[in-house]
Amino acid sequence: MHVSLRIQRFDPDRDTASHWVEYGLDVDPMARVLDLLHQVKWEQDSSLAFRRSCGHGICGSDAMMINGRNRLACKIRVDQLGRKISVAPLPGLPVVKDLVVDMDGFFAKYRSVHPFLVNDDPPPAQERRQSQAQRAVFDDTTKCILCGACTSSCPSFWARPGYVGPAAIVNAHRFIFDSRDQGGEERLQILADRDGVWRCRTIFNCVDACPRGINITRAILEVSAAIVEKSA
């Protein structure tokens, strides 16, 4: 089928502002947006810049705004979008070139919540025991691939760029609710800050954006509840 693909382009060597460029393509309805971008890059204009690696939704490189919603380009098909497709960089983050955004701030927020297991007890000779029920509590948030789709879809983040954002809270949740972890107190303190969980207005954009199907708003509410419980 024939589609019209509009791409928001920006070349820092030449442009002062982003502009839209339209490409006509003949494609398979089962093709992904990533295939379309490759078609443009490999057959029409190789200067088009976008990140991608694994090509099947696991590495988190190719999050972008597609027809107005944050999606992974490798995980959404033409037949889900129709004949008019528009692709822009993730909103709310500085554009480096074309569809490439600066992710440094995003990763800095991730690092700020201590996203690693804290346990100062000497480890046993064998594995630490954890029941299936204890493991299930944080299963959902272990799926995060740090693509940035959630945080950059969040109106609270757009309004206040200092907000730590849903992705960082998801990764804090992954450890706060891990029965083996001892760093929960500190993380809850970090997230009780004015740029922490209270900025969430339960708008659910993050849930719509998450390519891993994580129930992000629920994770944020569970962290908020833990903060309330701690201070009660």
Next chain:
Amino acid sequence: MEAAPVIHEFEAVIVGAGGAGLYAALELARDGVQTAVLTKLYPTRSHTGAAQGGICAALGNQEEDHWEWHMFDTVKGGDYLVDQDAAEILAREAIETVIELEHLGLPFNRTADGRIDQRRFGGHTRNFGEAPVRRACYAADRTGHMILQTLYQQCIKHDVRFFDEYHVVDLLVEDGVSRGVVAYRLADSSLHVFRSKAVLLATGGFGRMFRITSNAHTLTGDGVALAYRRGIPLQDMEFYQFHPTGLAGLGVLLSEAARGEGGILLNGKGERFMERYAPTLMDLAPRDVVSRAIYQEIRAGRGVDGKDYVYLDVHHLGRAVIDEKLPDITDFARIYQGVEPYTQPVGIQPTAHYAMGGIPTDVHSRVVVDERNTVLPGLYAAGECACVSVHGANRLGTNSLLDILVFGRRAGLDMARFAREADIPDLPSDPVGPVATELEALRSRREGESPAKIRRELADVMMDDVSVFRTADTLRHAQGVVDGLRERYRWVRVRDGGAHFNQDLLEAREVGYQLDVAQVTVAAALARQESRGAHYREDFPERDDASWLKHSLACRVDGAPELRYKPVTITRFTPKPRTY
């Protein structure tokens, strides 16, 4: 390119931020060694994250198991080309490695009594081949994702210094000593010299030289090609694994865990054909055996509707098992094929997956440069880019995750020792000169064809002539085509002349790496006149231990590969016929 390069100095430099690179970095950081990790992506984008099914270790949490059984399976799985001293280390250290990962926070699935759960995987057996054994430790079907995340988390905890989106474009090796690397920073096109006592190459594989592959677009053999260009031989490059169950048409991996949990393969007539090819292990035979069987079914006209794929069926496992243990791969079937695995079989075909060969190393992950295993001081390699060799002629499922961790960690430990003992080496007089000239030539050419076209033609010929079945004729044809592409590549043109995020330039350079690696693969495959593991020659269908129980070493002589050989280390298990 006119600006002077930025010079950095570290005790250890790691190229690549997948499992091998990150585990080495963690060991070095814990030892207080000043370390830099360079990656052409962001660390969490590395392809370790795409590994699905599990990591084997003879924990015996579900049933009796022993590391000797694991070692035997690894040696037999590799069709006896495995170096058995290395395989013994792999199987023994698997146990402590998996336990340490758990201590570092990896969220493994658990047994009813809270221990690490284990499941079956291809070629892993009890009591030296009797029946499948539950050996693979796992986190749903995202084990690699959890390993990558856990190691990255620990590197953050230990303040490892990362240089993200830095492409390493040259190795500094002079007078037989490693001196550092040159990297190109994607953000602004600046060149950076990293002077270092120890350098680890952990750059992963090169499956993108085939049309149908499970590999990331970025797996273009950079580290392997750079080492080869700097005079390091490449070992066992004729052995390239095709995973039996790639999603038909796309090649996206569907883990062997699907069969480990009870999924089966069916041909177009609905027959469970593996009964005929591997009566004992059936669908859980090693990958080379299953991939050949699928191709044979397709050739006999028993593909689905006579086409070039067969079915993987998991519907009988039920929704609960599918959702809990195979959620991601069943999602891939829904998204990319529009098939519902709860009720329908999924179309699959073999997909280029894993390089058994690579940069030769010893068991401390030190790069060795000749038939006598002479060490190149300061240079290390680990993971898929390396060949130690624990996989021999065919890797068993889960052993790649094990390899990156066991030998990534060993690299880190030995680099720490080396960094304490060695002085910081002098840099060559003009460290960036050679590569700056090459990059400038690419960038300034005003006319020429697109590298993308060459890449596509390369992937086609490698798939058609150098995949699961090979003959002298197909290989000679491939050799001619690759040589022609190499000639055309000298005149390619990069369209983007900009200084910011110039992916066009780097993709063009990656095609050059792919052409080198393909050239060596074809030459080594043409030379080996026998069939062993993943290397199947229809004109030489038998294994020939008398002539060919030896590793190949492809050395670059006058710009072309020249084949030499070195013996296989055999300790416990003498070669036997390989049946399943």
